[in-house]
Amino acid sequence: MKVLIVGSGGREHALAWKLKQSKKVTQIFIAPGNAGTASCGQNIEIRTSSEIIDWLKQNKVDLVVIGPDNYLAEGLADSIQKIGVPVFGPTKAASEIEWSKSYAKQFMKDVGIPSATYRVFENEEDALLYVKTQSCPLVIKADGLASGKGVVIAKTLEEAASTIHNIMNKKIYGVSGNKIVIEEYLEGFEISVHAFCDGENAILFPASKDHKRIFDGDTGPMTGGMGTIAPVPGISDEDMMLIRDRIVLPTLAGLKKRNRPFRGVLFPGIMLTKDGPKVIEFNARFGDPETQSYMRILKSDLFDVLYACAKGSLKNVDVKWNSGFACCIVLASADYPGSYKKGLPIKIPADSKEIVVFHAGTTIHENQLVTNGGRVLGITTVDETLKQALGLAYSSISYDIFPGVQYRKDIGIVSIEK
Ligand code: AMP
Ligand code: GLY
Numbered sequence: 001m002k003v004l005i006v007g008s009g010g011r012e013h014a015l016a017w018k019l020k021q022s023k024k025v026t027q028i029f030i031a032p033g034n035a036g037t038a039s040c041g042q043n044i045e046i047r048t049s050s051e052i053i054d055w056l057k058q059n060k061v062d063l064v065v066i067g068p069d070n071y072l073a074e075g076l077a078d079s080i081q082k083i084g085v086p087v088f089g090p091t092k093a094a095s096e097i098e099w100s101k102s103y104a105k106q107f108m109k110d111v112g113i114p115s116a117t118y119r120v121f122e123n124e125e126d127a128l129l130y131v132k133t134q135s136c137p138l139v140i141k142a143d144g145l146a147s148g149k150g151v152v153i154a155k156t157l158e159e160a161a162s163t164i165h166n167i168m169n170k171k172i173y174g175v176s177g178n179k180i181v182i183e184e185y186l187e188g189f190e191i192s193v194h195a196f197c198d199g200e201n202a203i204l205f206p207a208s209k210d211h212k213r214i215f216d217g218d219t220g221p222m223t224g225g226m227g228t229i230a231p232v233p234g235i236s237d238e239d240m241m242l243i244r245d246r247i248v249l250p251t252l253a254g255l256k257k258r259n260r261p262f263r264g265v266l267f268p269g270i271m272l273t274k275d276g277p278k279v280i281e282f283n284a285r286f287g288d289p290e291t292q293s294y295m296r297i298l299k300s301d302l303f304d305v306l307y308a309c310a311k312g313s314l315k316n317v318d319v320k321w322n323s324g325f326a327c328c329i330v331l332a333s334a335d336y337p338g339s340y341k342k343g344l345p346i347k348i349p350a351d352s353k354e355i356v357v358f359h360a361g362t363t364i365h366e367n368q369l370v371t372n373g374g375r376v377l378g379i380t381t382v383d384e385t386l387k388q389a390l391g392l393a394y395s396s397i398s399y400d401i402f403p404g405v406q407y408r409k410d411i412g413i414v415s416i417e418k
Contacts, residue, residue: 001303002027002060005041006052006076007067008034010330010360010378011288014295015065015302016040017356022303029061035369036359049076056085063088063307066264069145069285073099077264086310087263094260095284097251101181102143104282111254113247115279118183124168127180131160137185141281142167144176149222149337153185186280188273189414191232192290193240195248196305198314199261202248203305204240206231206297206321208290209415214337216410223337224375227411229327229386230293234415235272243270243277251282263309289328292358292378296326325386328378329393329411333361334404336374344371346402349379355396356380371402386412 001024005012013036019025020040028041031052037043046055049071056064064080066072066089075092089095097104102120107113116139121127131138131154140163142150150173154160160182167177194205208230214220247268255262267283267290286294295302299320308317333340346369348357358380361373379396383389390412399405 001025001062001307002029003303004029004031004052004056004061004064005033005037005067006031006064006071008032008037009067009288010328010358010375011286011291012067013037013040013358013360014292014378015067015286017358018295018298018302022301024301024303029059031055034359034372035362035364036357049074049079052076053079053083056080056083061085063303063310065089065306067285067288069095069098069283072284073145086307088306088310090262090264090284091260094255094262096260097255097282098284099145100143101141101281102179105181105183107254108279111250113250113279114276116184116186118181120179120181122179124164127164127168127182128161130182131157131164134182136160139183139185140164140167141181141183142173142177143179143181144173146173146176147224149224150176151222186271186273186278188271190280191235191270191272192228192287193243193248193268193270194287194290194294195244195266196309196314196319197252197262197264197266198309198312199263200252200256200312201314202244202252202266203314203319204244204248205294205319207235207240208232208287208293209412210287210290211408211411214332214406214408216408221337223332225287225289226330226332226408227328228287228289228293229325229390229412229415230290230297231325232415233386239272239277243268247277247279263312288360289330289375289378292328292380293326296356296380296382297322297324322382324382324384325389326380326382327386327389327393327412328358328380329397329407330360330375331377331379331397331401331405331407332375333371333373334406336406340374341404342370342372344403345369346371346376347400348377349396349401354381354383354392376402376405387416390416
């Protein structure tokens with residue numbers, strides 16, 4: 001079987017790495033990929049949805065796997081379905097639960113899925129008047145996609161007001177900030193939940209945990225994600241069943257009823273609050289860097305599972321996971337998530353059975369591996385205990401991997417201490 005993976009991040013490298021282990025997969029293409037994906041298959045220098053469709057018309061593949069959210073929001077899965085190629089990834093309508101936070105909130109309200117109380121605003125004055133009547137912290141979100149960075153937890157009314165101004169007036173997230181959602185701050189322990197879905201059936205992964213902010217102790221600005229662990233110690237099968245029954249299955253049923261059957265990975269960010277699990281947000285794709293940890297512990301053949309989701313036959317497959325714990329430590333460029341330099345030389349730690357380095361923002365320039373993005377590498381390990389896995393990952397990291405490398409030193413710590 002031939003597979004095309006769309007995307008260029010660490011998630012796509014991890015997916016390509018795992019698909020390469022499938023006996024059924026004979027060829028992997030990655031569009032456009034990175035320096036790491038080139039070791040798993042063939043990178044193709046195409047980026048836009050229309051280039052991808054043109055390429056698919058000329059090159060027969062058996063499955064397309066879409067990584068990033070922007071392609072889903074553009075309707076790439078719809079266009080691929082139209083030309084008759086099986087696709088893993090939801091349609092534009094099914095993925096609206098990710099690309100419009102206001103739609104997601106309304107959907108959750110209608111279906112009865114537990115989430116934070118909220119209001120939606122389409123102009124700055126109304127939003128400013130509203131926050132004056134509220135107490136902080138308040139959570140302010142750009143409605144549309146913003147690479148995971150469009151959320152501010154405002155601790156003061158001044159911060160809330162300046163955030164609203166930046167999003168709605170200065171348009172720091174472009175049209176994604178035409179509308180904003182202001183919601184209640186949820187207290188609790190946050191986890192990432194992923195479920196393989198075929199439109200009707202769902203199979204949950206073990207829970208994982210991302211570390212979203214740039215600095216240790218979860219401080220500083222939001223990023224795309226600085227490191228993950230999976231599974232999360234202390235999260236029980238009962239917790240996961242509750243999340244499946246109260247959140248994942250009602251979401252799938254609600255979307256199907258609205259003629260938006262969801263095929264792909266449904267990834268709700270969940271806050272475990274004292275009143276039970278509540279949805280922080282929905283993603284309609286694999287998490288990055290959650291996937292880098294997940295692919296290290298997935299036992300089943302990834303191709304079988306993705307293909308079954310695309311074909312609506314998930315009932316016929318069993319998804320198995322290895323025992324032990326995985327972690328991923330993201331190495332980011334200096335000044336990320338702000339603007340950062342590219343083109344800095346990388347000295348990569350060697351892969352071994354235990355350590356696998358997934359590339360994200362990397363490329364080859366004049367025969368040299370160089371940085372090409374904010375999140376550059378993901379160091380992943382697996383071991384019997386989470387503490388051992390983390391110890392192994394951190395022992396392979398040094399500051400000379402590339403100039404200015406920054407990473408969090410506390411990935412997984414709150415989960416070990418919990
Ligand atoms: P989102 O992009 O909606 O996942 O938000 C990014 C991050 O902001 C989440 O991973 C949470 O850590 C935090 N967050 C978002 N919404 C809330 C909320 N209502 N209460 C507390 N934290 C939140
Ligand atoms: N790691 C969080 C995300 O992929 O949205």
